[in-house]
Amino acid sequence: xxxxxxxxxxxxxxxxxxxxxxxxxxxxxxxxxxxxxxxxxxxxxxxxxxxxxxxxxxxxxxxxxxxxxxxxxxxxxxxxxxxxxxxxxxxxxxxxxxxxxxxxxxxxxxxxxxxxxxxxxxxxxxxxxxxxxxxxxxxxxxxxxxxxxxxxxxxxxxxxxxxxxxxxxxxxxxxxxxxxxxxxxxxxxxxxxxxxxxxxxxxxxxxxxxxxxxxxxxxxxxxxxxxxxxxxxxxxxxxxxxxxxxxxxxxxxxxxxxxxxxxxxxxxxxxxxxxxxxxxxxxxxxxxxxxxxxxxxxxxxxxxxxxxxxxxxxxxxxxxxxxxxxxxxxxxxxxxxxx
Amino acid sequence: xxxxxxxxxxxxxxxxxxxxxxxxxxxxxxxxxxxxxxxxxxxxxxxxxxxxxxxxxxxxxxxxxxxxxxxxxxxxxxxxxxxxxxxxxxxxxxxxxxxxxxxxxxxxxxxxxxxxxxxxxxxxxxxxxxxxxxxxxxxxxxxxxxxxxxxxxxxxxxxxxxxxxxxxxxxxxxxxxxxxxxxxxxxxxxxxxxxxxxxxxxxxxxxxxxxxxxxxxxxxxxxxxxxxxxxxxxxxxxxxxxxxxxxxxxxxxxxxxxxxxxxxxxxxxxxxxxxxxxxxxxxxxxxxxxxxxxxxxxxxxxxxxxxxxxxxxxxxxxxxxxxxxxxxxxxxxxxxxxx
DNA sequence: ACACTTTTTGCAAGCGATTGCATAAATTTG
DNA sequence: CAAATTTATGCAATCGCTTGCAAAAAGTGT
Numbered sequence: 001x002x003x004x005x006x007x008x009x010x011x012x013x014x015x016x017x018x019x020x021x022x023x024x025x026x027x028x029x030x031x032x033x034x035x036x037x038x039x040x041x042x043x044x045x046x047x048x049x050x051x052x053x054x055x056x057x058x059x060x061x062x063x064x065x066x067x068x069x070x071x072x073x074x075x076x077x078x079x080x081x082x083x084x085x086x087x088x089x090x091x092x093x094x095x096x097x098x099x100x101x102x103x104x105x106x107x108x109x110x111x112x113x114x115x116x117x118x119x120x121x122x123x124x125x126x127x128x129x130x131x132x133x134x135x136x137x138x139x140x141x142x143x144x145x146x147x148x149x150x151x152x153x154x155x156x157x158x159x160x161x162x163x164x165x166x167x168x169x170x171x172x173x174x175x176x177x178x179x180x181x182x183x184x185x186x187x188x189x190x191x192x193x194x195x196x197x198x199x200x201x202x203x204x205x206x207x208x209x210x211x212x213x214x215x216x217x218x219x220x221x222x223x224x225x226x227x228x229x230x231x232x233x234x235x236x237x238x239x240x241x242x243x244x245x246x247x248x249x250x251x252x253x254x255x256x257x258x259x260x261x262x263x264x265x266x267x268x269x270x271x272x273x274x275x276x277x278x279x280x281x282x283x284x285x286x287x288x289x290x291x292x293x294x295x296x297x298x299x300x301x302x303x304x305x306x307x308x309x310x311x312x313x314x315x316x317x318x319x320x321x322x323x324x325x326x327x328x329x330x331x332x333x334x335x336x337x338x339x
Numbered sequence: 340x341x342x343x344x345x346x347x348x349x350x351x352x353x354x355x356x357x358x359x360x361x362x363x364x365x366x367x368x369x370x371x372x373x374x375x376x377x378x379x380x381x382x383x384x385x386x387x388x389x390x391x392x393x394x395x396x397x398x399x400x401x402x403x404x405x406x407x408x409x410x411x412x413x414x415x416x417x418x419x420x421x422x423x424x425x426x427x428x429x430x431x432x433x434x435x436x437x438x439x440x441x442x443x444x445x446x447x448x449x450x451x452x453x454x455x456x457x458x459x460x461x462x463x464x465x466x467x468x469x470x471x472x473x474x475x476x477x478x479x480x481x482x483x484x485x486x487x488x489x490x491x492x493x494x495x496x497x498x499x500x501x502x503x504x505x506x507x508x509x510x511x512x513x514x515x516x517x518x519x520x521x522x523x524x525x526x527x528x529x530x531x532x533x534x535x536x537x538x539x540x541x542x543x544x545x546x547x548x549x550x551x552x553x554x555x556x557x558x559x560x561x562x563x564x565x566x567x568x569x570x571x572x573x574x575x576x577x578x579x580x581x582x583x584x585x586x587x588x589x590x591x592x593x594x595x596x597x598x599x600x601x602x603x604x605x606x607x608x609x610x611x612x613x614x615x616x617x618x619x620x621x622x623x624x625x626x627x628x629x630x631x632x633x634x635x636x637x638x639x640x641x642x643x644x645x646x647x648x649x650x651x652x653x654x655x656x657x658x659x660x661x662x663x664x665x666x667x668x669x670x671x672x673x674x675x676x677x678x
Numbered sequence: 679a680c681a682c683t684t685t686t687t688g689c690a691a692g693c694g695a696t697t698g699c700a701t702a703a704a705t706t707t708g
Numbered sequence: 709c710a711a712a713t714t715t716a717t718g719c720a721a722t723c724g725c726t727t728g729c730a731a732a733a734a735g736t737g738t
Contacts, residue, residue: 001456003694014718019696029716046456050398051694054389054723061437074423074636075416075619084413087440091450096458098400098437101426111430117340117385119435254623261625280414284593286600286625297413342724353688358726368686390724393693 002043011039022047049096059120061096062086062307065112065135067128069103076251078277078296082127082149085300093308100124105134116142123307125300129153129161129195147306147318149299151195162302162320164294166196169324170203173246173274173292176326178211181335182244182272186216186235188256189248197248200276204246216242222255229259232266243335244272250281250291253331257285273331288329298322341382350378361386388435398459400435401425401646404451404474406467408442415590417616417635421466421488424639432647439463444473455481462646464639468492468500468534486645486657488638490534501641501659503633505535508663509542512585512613512631515665517550520674521583521611525555525574527595528587536587539615543585555581561594568598571605582674583611589620589630592670596624612670627668637661 102108129150278293441447468489617632
């Protein structure tokens with residue numbers, strides 16, 4: 001493996017000159033620069049990551065933080081697609097990525113601690129955003145940058161983030177159902193401490209209010225089939241005339257569909273259903289699921305771009321909104337007008 | 340951030356002594372060791388990754404290689420679960436992980452090149468195994484260790500790997516269908532160059548031969564609904580009496596189910612179906628999918644353990660087989676005996 | 679108590695890069 | 709043409725840690 005000394009020697013200059021030449025320093029003359037570059041190329045020189053980082057106290061590595069393992073999260077391909085996007089732009093920019101995961105928030109925070117302490121990692125991307133997240137509290141204690149995917153809970157103007165316009169997306173979903181004649185529409189979620197769920201709900205509520213229709217919220221995790229069935233029985237007792245659901249993501253939509261399908265009475269009612277994320281689930285469902293696509297890979301890419309750009313001292317935060325798009329499939333039915 | 344000098348000073352010894360004490364070197368006396376450890380703890384000392392790696396020419400980082408992005412791969416939660424397992428044991432052992440992805444095998448190989456050249460990464464885990472993989476060819480050219488998840492294509496005895504007994508799993512799946520009275524069973528796959536698919540097929544073929552039943556293989560990617568329908572029409576023309584399918588994984592099973600469900604004639608036939616991986620898909624399908632669980636997280640954990648253990652010079656390879664388990668749900672029906 | 683082991687420690691030289699500062703070369707100027 | 713600048717290079721220290729080797733301390737035997 002060639003070192004910078006080898007390059008310098010071959011180019012007939014000193015290591016310091018070689019280093020400067022390769023970094024495009026302005027004080028190196030054109031001819032020497034060319035010599036050095038040629039030598040480097042000939043030797044297939046690649047700077048040693050560790051040495052470089054040690055000398056510069058940088059790290060060229062961004063830490064990608066997954067949410068605390070609630071098990072269901074790791075069966076959600078959404079995250080992998082974001083990671084893919086992140087990795088794509090990172091490898092194009094000579095950065096590396098490393099993952100932080102944890103089975104509890106303590107463990108996760110600890111893992112992040114060591115990344116910061118030993119690894120000199122100074123840039124993070126959080127793949128999620130939720131209220132009172134111990135991880136961001138910790139990150140705030142250090143002199144590190146981070147960008148979150150999703151809307152930050154606090155300090156929206158001081159934290160860089162990339163997100164969809166989830167409020168609008170929620171509105172669009174509900175509006176789509178309204179357009180199909182539905183009037184009693186339920187918003188189904190699992191955990192409102194996740195910002196994304198809260199925002200989508202807000203959007204839903206917005207249209208519903210506008211049309212002076214009731215907000216009907218169902219928060220249910222479908223831990224098991226039985227609990228799901230139970231919850232729905234109770235739900236329909238209270239809201240017998242609901243005809244459609246906005247589910248906070250495709251997985252929730254499918255879980256709902258699952259229990260609806262398994263009950264003869266419910267099944268025949270043909271509830272309408274709309275999900276979010278346009279994940280593979282939506283294509284595989286039966287009927288195929290109408291869903292709002294949010295382009296996770298794109299989210300990842302944008303987040304990585306922000307994370308990589310050395311932010312100047314003045315600490316301006318960046319916000320990127322990536323557009324969403326409704327993908328129409330077969331889970332939404334037109335309500336026949338009775339009048 | 341405390342350095343080893345600080346620790347040494349506080350403990351009243353030299354840095355070298357401190358270093359050795361912290362590494363449990365045998366030549367340090369008990370009292371000094373304790374002094375050093377106490378000082379380190381008091382200062383909250385954590386060794387600098389870069390400096391350590393530079394000095395030892397190690398890297399404490401393992402590269403996790405994802406398969407080339409065929410898009411569908413990134414919608415498969417399977418990988419994320421393996422990563423989760425890997426990360427878990429790595430962070431417990433003070434190792435980091437970094438991901439290698441690529442949109443083409445050239446790009447992927449390139450990314451691995453830079454990891455090796457600049458990053459001094461000497462340990463990799465491949466999350467897949469396929470025939471004639473350019474990635475392993477490249478890895479073989481360097482002095483690096485790697486463990487593959489899945490059965491290696493070449494040199495099975497020289498390469499460390501962790502895998503399920505996929506042949507047996509294939510057998511179990513087919514046998515389960517046989518036990519339910521099926522006699523014309525199709526094996527559905529998408530890409531036989533993946534070792535995992537080949538193995539499962541082998542297992543299927545083994546039982547079928549044993550019972551002197553025909554091997555019926557359908558290789559179809561279901562790129563679109565239309566191509567799927569077309570392929571199945573052709574298929575049923577040739578094999579009209581097939582009553583059950585062993586799908587090479589849950590996703591394939593669901594894609595099949597999807598097109599079967601959408602055709603009135605096929606739908607009524609109630610084909611039996613069994614998948615692999617026991618992914619979230621199988622619970623969300625309707626009917627719920629009987630599937631063979633393979634515990635991807637466990638696969639990841641085992642792989643990481645192997646990758647972390649410094650292998651001695653003699654280069655003994657390790658193979659770990661993690662057991663599988665059939666998870667019975669509702670996609671397999673008993674065939675009524677006509678005799 | 680002395681010479682001889684054996685056990686503990688510390689010195690100093692790396693690892694491969696970057697960078698402030700001094701020096702050498704090139705250029706300009708009076 | 710010598711002096712004063714300006715521009716280009718190289719020296720050497722540094723980042724934080726490890727490790728071979730020599731030196732110091734402690735222990736042994738006679």
